[in-house]
Amino acid sequence: LQHTAKASAIGQMAGGVAHEINNPLAILSMRVQLLQSILEEKGSIENSVLAQDLPKMMGMIHRMAQVVASLRLLSSD
Numbered sequence: 182l183q184h185t186a187k188a189s190a191i192g193q194m195a196g197g198v199a200h201e202i203n204n205p206l207a208i209l210s211m212r213v214q215l216l217q218s219i220l221e222e223k224g225s226i227e228n229s230v231l232a233q234d235l236p237k238m239m240g241m242i243h244r245m246a247q248v249v250a251s252l253r254l255l256s257s258d
Contacts, residue, residue: 198252201245202248205241205242205244205245206241206245208237208241209238212234215234
């Protein structure tokens with residue numbers, strides 16, 4: 182019974198981790214695709230667009246890095 186409870190908890194945690202990493206990845210993918218389409222269409226990207234998108238993209242990368250760092254701490258215990 183205890184083994185089943187642990188396996189269930191690990192499964193729930195894995196689902197939460199996947200969700201926490203997948204959402205920022207989806208946002209990054211969408212923004213990169215948008216920037217690529219702008220670049221293909223116009224041949225360049227305005228600085229104002231980059232100034233708006235790049236910090237948001239870095240925020241998503243930071244969020245994923247925090248999740249991974251938390252997992253590393255958990256696994257080292």
